[in-house]
């Protein structure tokens with residue numbers, strides 16, 4: 001199992017990892033979580049073989065034993081009943097603001113500010 005501080009999920013096009021603050025992906029829930037592996041549906045980054053890879057609070061994950069030889073897998077209500085995944089909750093403002101001010105984007109901002117002022 002992988003524990004990343006920050007990674008990227010190409011299926012849902014968003015940042016994942018335990019350093020990424022987020023809101024539970026259940027549509028009726030606004031609980032603050034992070035996108036670490038203990039909150040992911042499927043118990044693995046991207047959801048593994050059985051989950052959707054969205055991120056939920058502990059109230060919205062159910063532990064299921066899919067294979068008696070393995071540890072139980074955490075699944076959201078949709079995956080545990082074989083339905084389509086929920087629509088993902090958008091990134092938090094906190095995370096969007098962090099990305100805009102972090103070093104990761106500093107080069108981009110310098111470049112564009114230089115163009116505006118010259």
Ligand SMILES: [Zn+2]
Pocket residue numbers: 041042051052053054075076077078079080085
């Ligand atoms: Zn799911």
Ligand SMILES: [Zn+2]
Pocket residue numbers: 024025026029030031056057058059060
């Ligand atoms: Zn929730």
